[in-house]
Amino acid sequence: MAKKKTIKDVDEEKITKKKAKVKQDEVVDEKENKKIKKALKDDSNDSKDDEYEEVLEYEEETDEDYSVAKKGKKAKKKEGYFDLIGKELKKVVWPKFSEIIKYSLAVIIFCVLLCLFFEGINLLAAFIKELFS
Numbered sequence: 270m271a272k273k274k275t276i277k278d279v280d281e282e283k284i285t286k287k288k289a290k291v292k293q294d295e296v297v298d299e300k301e302n303k304k305i306k307k308a309l310k311d312d313s314n315d316s317k318d319d320e321y322e323e324v325l326e327y328e329e330e331t332d333e334d335y336s337v338a339k340k341g342k343k344a345k346k347k348e349g350y351f352d353l354i355g356k357e358l359k360k361v362v363w364p365k366f367s368e369i370i371k372y373s374l375a376v377i378i379f380c381v382l383l384c385l386f387f388e389g390i391n392l393l394a395a396f397i398k399e400l401f402s
Contacts, residue, residue, distance in 0.1 A: 364372070
């Protein structure tokens with residue numbers, strides 16, 4: 270006869286599956302770490318020096334910007350107001366002519382319907398007022 274699984278057995282199976290998954294992920298992570306370490310070792314000292322110099326240059330620039338900003342002077346020439354407007358307008362996705370026509374007609378029809386609705390309410394109120402006057 271087949272043994273019936275209890276809730277405890279099912280929970281233990283789930284736990285063991287999760288542990289196996291975690292171990293597998295750890296192995297993959299270890300392999301990736303080894304590849305990264307190997308790639309870093311393979312890099313020549315020149316590339317490391319270049320990266321180090323770039324970091325130093327960046328730190329110097331930020332230090333200069335901070336010191337200049339602290340003094341209240343402009344660090345770099347900022348873009349003008351109209352330059353920024355031009356950049357933003359280039360990012361805009363303009364609608365096609367057919368879309369403009371479609372949306373314009375929808376707005377006009379909606380406005381006409383609202384006018385008719387409010388005119389109807391006005392006529393109804395005037396009619397009710399006439400009855401009680």
